[in-house]
Amino acid sequence: MNDAIRQGWETTKRHKYVLVALFLYRLLWGFFLYRFIDAIVAPILTRYPDEHPIGEAAKQLFAIEAQFRLLKTDLADRTLLMLGAMLLLRMLITPIVNAGLYYSFAHAQDQGGTQVLQGIRRSWKKVSLFYGAEKLIALAPAIWLIPFGRSAYLEMPNAASWIGQMLPYAAGWAIWMLAVHLPFLFMQFSAAAGDRPWQGAIRAIRRLLPLLGVTILLPLLSLLGSAAVSGATLIWTGLLAIALNQAFHFVRSTIALWTAACQHRLWQREEA
Amino acid sequence: MAGQWFPKVAAYETNGVRGRASEGWDLHQYHGNSEFYADFGVYGVKIDVPEDRIVAATGFQYKQPVVKDGRKTYQFYAEDVHDFSWSASPDFVTAEDSFSSAGVPGVRIKLYLDPLHAKQQERYMHAAKSALAKLGEWYGDYPYTTLSVVVPPADAEGAGGMEYPTLVTGAAAKDDNPGYELERTLVHEIAHQYWYGIVASNEFEEAWLDEAFTSYTEDKLMAAIYGVSARTPIESLYMTNPMPLKLDAWDYGDSDAYAENVYIRGKLVLKAIESQAGEKTMSKIMRTYFQKYRFKHPDSQSFQRVVEAVTKDDWKAFFQSYVYRGESADFAVASIRTEPDGEGGYQSIVLLTRTQGSPQAATVQFGFKDGKTVRKTWDGIQSHIQIRLQSASPLSYVAVDPMLDIVLDHSRYDNYLKAEAPVRKRTKFDVTLGQLIDAIVGSMAW
Numbered sequence: 001m002n003d004a005i006r007q008g009w010e011t012t013k014r015h016k017y018v019l020v021a022l023f024l025y026r027l028l029w030g031f032f033l034y035r036f037i038d039a040i041v042a043p044i045l046t047r048y049p050d051e052h053p054i055g056e057a058a059k060q061l062f063a064i065e066a067q068f069r070l071l072k073t074d075l076a077d078r079t080l081l082m083l084g085a086m087l088l089l090r091m092l093i094t095p096i097v098n099a100g101l102y103y104s105f106a107h108a109q110d111q112g113g114t115q116v117l118q119g120i121r122r123s124w125k126k127v128s129l130f131y132g133a134e135k136l137i138a139l140a141p142a143i144w145l146i147p148f149g150r151s152a153y154l155e156m157p158n159a160a161s162w163i164g165q166m167l168p169y170a171a172g173w174a175i176w177m178l179a180v181h182l183p184f185l186f187m188q189f190s191a192a193a194g195d196r197p198w199q200g201a202i203r204a205i206r207r208l209l210p211l212l213g214v215t216i217l218l219p220l221l222s223l224l225g226s227a228a229v230s231g232a233t234l235i236w237t238g239l240l241a242i243a244l245n246q247a248f249h250f251v252r253s254t255i256a257l258w259t260a261a262c263q264h265r266l267w268q269r270e271e272a
Numbered sequence: 273m274a275g276q277w278f279p280k281v282a283a284y285e286t287n288g289v290r291g292r293a294s295e296g297w298d299l300h301q302y303h304g305n306s307e308f309y310a311d312f313g314v315y316g317v318k319i320d321v322p323e324d325r326i327v328a329a330t331g332f333q334y335k336q337p338v339v340k341d342g343r344k345t346y347q348f349y350a351e352d353v354h355d356f357s358w359s360a361s362p363d364f365v366t367a368e369d370s371f372s373s374a375g376v377p378g379v380r381i382k383l384y385l386d387p388l389h390a391k392q393q394e395r396y397m398h399a400a401k402s403a404l405a406k407l408g409e410w411y412g413d414y415p416y417t418t419l420s421v422v423v424p425p426a427d428a429e430g431a432g433g434m435e436y437p438t439l440v441t442g443a444a445a446k447d448d449n450p451g452y453e454l455e456r457t458l459v460h461e462i463a464h465q466y467w468y469g470i471v472a473s474n475e476f477e478e479a480w481l482d483e484a485f486t487s488y489t490e491d492k493l494m495a496a497i498y499g500v501s502a503r504t505p506i507e508s509l510y511m512t513n514p515m516p517l518k519l520d521a522w523d524y525g526d527s528d529a530y531a532e533n534v535y536i537r538g539k540l541v542l543k544a545i546e547s548q549a550g551e552k553t554m555s556k557i558m559r560t561y562f563q564k565y566r567f568k569h570p571d572s573q574s575f576q577r578v579v580e581a582v583t584k585d586d587w588k589a590f591f592q593s594y595v596y597r598g599e600s601a602d603f604a605v606a607s608i609r610t611e612p613d614g615e616g617g618y619q620s621i622v623l624l625t626r627t628q629g630s631p632q633a634a635t636v637q638f639g640f641k642d643g644k645t646v647r648k649t650w651d652g653i654q655s656h657i658q659i660r661l662q663s664a665s666p667l668s669y670v671a672v673d674p675m676l677d678i679v680l681d682h683s684r685y686d687n688y689l690k691a692e693a694p695v696r697k698r699t700k701f702d703v704t705l706g707q708l709i710d711a712i713v714g715s716m717a718w
């Protein structure tokens with residue numbers, strides 16, 4: 001695994017232009033996302049009655065009203081739709097990036113620069129197919145989990161006990177997503193390299209332990225960083241916090257690319 | 273349980289009933305979302321059942337039951353009622369007691385309980401007597417000689433919590449020692465005897481005149497007998513879909529919209545009248561309305577006329593907004609601008625709006641950064657007002673109706689506004705939510 005992480009880092013460095021492009025791409029998204037979130041957060045905060053003359057009761061009524069409106073009206077529909085559309089658009093772009101990147105990873109030893117564009121041209125269709133299939137299978141449980149969670153919420157006396165009840169289901173779903181992701185990821189590697197995809201799936205199972213290692217450890221770094229950025233807003237405010245928030249896209253992009261490169265190294269090792 | 277049977281004879285309305293210009297039938301098919309409207313009459317009913325059945329029914333038994341060949345025939349009689357219903361079971365645990373008080377000349381209270389609630393006899397009897405006593409005292413005489421209470425078993429839940437003339441069903445017996453819902457359901461159904469039974473409005477076309485009045489009375493009874501107070505502000509916020517109250521029951525769309533408006537919003541309209549007219553005047557309104565329209569099938573306008581006669585005031589705008597149009601008394605703080613006035617103090621401009629509802633005065637509280645507060649009253653006659661304030665310190669927040677006096681304001685969040693969003697919190701939420709969404713999206717896509 002250490003080997004893969006080190007070699008993955010080399011591959012990442014080799015793809016520094018891709019990294020810069022990825023960073024700018026995410027920065028742009030981040031900018032719009034920030035505006036989108038702030039347009040929701042700011043009005044809620046100005047309406048939140050924390051100095052209200054009747055004190056605690058006003059805050060409770062605010063929470064109750066929010067709950068009624070969220071559950072009984074279409075208040076959140078537009079916001080959820082926008083978020084969903086954003087996710088969908090990014091998911092449509094992803095397999096195309098995958099096709100180029102994975103192809104280029106596979107030819108990292110070759111002379112010359114990166115070969116992202118050739119990869120896209122050669123294999124975007126096949127890679128999209130596997131990526132799409134993966135997401136469909138991974139997200140399928142939502143069809144019954146979301147209605148289930150909603151009706152459970154309506155029955156539970158408070159949010160804490162609802163979260164307690166939902167936790168095992170959420171964990172189960174996360175494990176399911178991971179279990180679907182790994183073989184499909186390797187199938188995408190194989191498809192991008194022009195190999196037979198199902199062999200990729202077999203390799204994923206054979207190298208499961210190191211694969212799990214890089215797939216969990218590296219993004220964990222990213223997540224810790226994320227928490228640190230959120231935490232920093234307790235100390236810094238205003239522009240500095242916002243700048244840090246946006247700059248963090250670089251860290252997240254680097255780690256994402258590095259993770260993919262490591263996973264690809266693990267897929268490649270058989271030939272060596 | 274045999275009740276609400278169809279086909280049944282439709283009500284025949286004579287000239288002037290509910291504002292009718294010419295006499296005729298008030299004819300409607302059966303609707304899931306609707307309840308009763310029928311003419312008063314005299315019922316003599318023979319009920320033939322297997323010998324072991326105990327029968328509860330509207331009215332009173334005027335002859336001993338006849339037993340023959342394993343069958344038993346009960347004979348019931350009822351006057352001045354607009355429906356008849358009965359229930360039979362071999363398992364009923366029965367109890368009977370007489371009761372009289374001011375406004376209740378003498379009533380036999382008969383309990384027919386599911387065996388699971390045999391031990392709750394005292395609670396049922398106490399609730400029934402106390403409710404009748406209060407209703408007699410508040411509104412007027414209970415004109416019948418019996419009141420039967422049927423408590424169905426758990427698997428007959430659909431029959432629970434229902435009103436019929438001189439016969440009501442409590443909530444089905446599911447639990448051997450239920451909480452106040454036992455009393456709440458029972459006093460609600462008994463209160464129906466006054467509005468559904470005696471006043472007898474048209475529940476096809478203006479159901480609120482029964483259910484809202486009954487729910488209002490139920491809250492009064494629960495407070496007077498058991499000291500259980502109503503949760504009015506929460507119920508008001510629950511009204512996310514206010515609709516007109518004078519509306520054919522099936523036109524509410526789904527049963528939630530029907531129940532919310534007809535039961536809860538209608539009740540809140542009565543509470544709003546109470547809060548504007550005063551509690552004492554309100555009890556006079558209710559008593560006058562009952563006295564004037566007992567056995568008369570009044571409509572929403574009849575009630576409006578009583579409100580106007582008792583308060584000697586014009587309630588047209590109120591009834592238009594809240595009864596006929598189904599509006600919310602939507603007060604809001606629309607905007608705040610606060611800035612230095614150039615002389616060491618601050619000038620603030622506050623815009624208040626009332627986008628719906630009828631004119632009504634509202635308290636407005638202004639809170640300043642230095643902790644000082646100022647209260648003013650806005651008469652609420654116009655749909656908006658701009659208020660200018662001079663102060664030593666910047667304005668921090670404005671709250672309209674801070675003490676929650678305006679019952680029918682179904683959106684409270686906009687009654688309060690700060691001059692600006694707290695910067696630190698705003699950044700914190702923006703960044704944290706942003707990081708969270710980025711992490712989720714990033715786990716699935718580039």
Ligand SMILES: [Zn+2]
Nearest residue numbers: 460464483486
């Ligand atoms: Zn009712």
